[in-house]
Amino acid sequence: MAKNYVTGMHHVTSCVGKAQEDIDFFTRVIGQRMVKQTVLFDGSTPIYHLYYGNRDAQLGTIMTTFPYRQAGIRGRKGTGQVAVTGYSVAEGALEFWARRLERLGVANDGIRQRLGQSVIRFEHPSGLEFEMVGDDRDARAGWTTDEIEEKDSVRGFNAVTMSVRDRVEQERFLVDAVGFRKTAEDERYQRFEIAEGGPGCTVIVRHDPDVPQGSWTFGEGTVHHVAFAVRNDAEQMEFREQVVGMGYTDCSESKDRNYFHSVYCRSPGGILCEFATSDIGFTIDEPAEELGRNLLLPPWFESRRAEIVAPLEPITVPASSLGGKVPA
Ligand SMILES: [Fe+2]
Incomplete structure (x- = not known):
């Protein structure tokens, strides 16, 4: 039996198309708070890394995106990926979201049932799939805008849906190595x-035995990974040893992501799972009320700021997605 080091979801990271389109979707349509503007730390092409979250920018609400159109690489959807990223809203807010998505021309499937929950699946402009899950247990504080009241607001992530061809090995990884417990099941989910x-x-x-494997690279229109939270570096290291010791050897060393430290493990179903520390946070380089207002680089990139920023698409972050006082 695995010792459980994971305290919940940390963030989800996806590759989208253009930066402004992404900002408009998450801040205006979904009503998220802008939490951080920074850049991809890996590779040589400057790409934004944009973070969105709930009112308190809590781990478990943080969506991060790489606007990958700039690099000209499209991803291929398929198995071995997070297929759907699910947000919680109040059960009574689903009608609001069904109407709102329709009115804003967002492709969606209307309200449906899955494993006893009501969900609306809808699409990001890049084709990424999201859903609103009606879940009154979620008491986290949503961000509000002129168009989205607290009662209708998005609380944070509800769940991610992983698409796999073989679910036996994925279950073994989640349960035996990570410490999840299975709580519901039907033929497909x-x-x-x-x-x-x-x-x-x-x-x-989600069991998709006949669906070809999707791409794993950074590529527009695909989820790159889901991150789960561990408390600190020491527990991350113990956790990594536990996972590798069970034979899941495709795990990275711990990487410095400035706001957290991350270990990446390729799960047997193909989905990249990150295990990120939760003891650093987003206020190490800007105050809580100013989150997301300015493009911030990690200390090791700061001397190259001009060269990194020059090729990036100019963006405008809506005032409604920023906390604190708006500068005159
Ligand atoms: Fe990540």
Whole structure:
């Protein structure tokens, strides 16, 4: 039996198309708070790394995106990926979201049932799939805008849906190595929960045995990875040893992501799972009320700022997505 080091979801990272289109989708349509503007730390092509979250910029609500159109690489959707990223809203808010998505021309499937929950699946402009999950257990504080009241606001992540061809090995990884427990199952879907369970502590595995494998590279229109939270460096190292010791050897060393430290493991179903520390946070380089206002680089990039920023698409962040006082 695995020792459980994971306290819940940390963030989800996806590759999108253009930066402004992405900002408009997450801040205006979904009503998220802008939490951080920075850049991709890996590779040589400057690419934005944009972070969105709820009112308190809590781990487990943080969506991060790489606007990959700039590099000209498109991803291929398929198995071995997070297929759908799910947000929680109040059960009573689903009608609001069904109407809102229609009115804004966002492709969606209307309200449907899955494993006993009501969900609306909808699409990001890059083709990424999201859903609103009606879940009254989620008491996290949503960000509000002129168009989205607190009662209708997005609380944070509910669950990610992983698409796999073989679900036996994926279950073994999630349960035996990571510490999830299986809490629901039907012919196509399995629900796994960790820590206190419920919103932000849930993974859904979707069995797609006939769907070809999707791409793993950074590529527009695909989720790159899902990150789960571990407390600190020491527990991250113990956790990594546990996972590798069970034979899941495709795990990176710990990498410095400035706001957290990350270990990346390729799960047997193909999905890249990150295990990120939760003891650093987003206020190490700007105050909580000013999150997301300015483009910030990690200290090791600061001397190259001009060369990194020059090729980036100019962006405008809506005032409605920023906290604190708007400068005159
Ligand atoms: Fe990540």
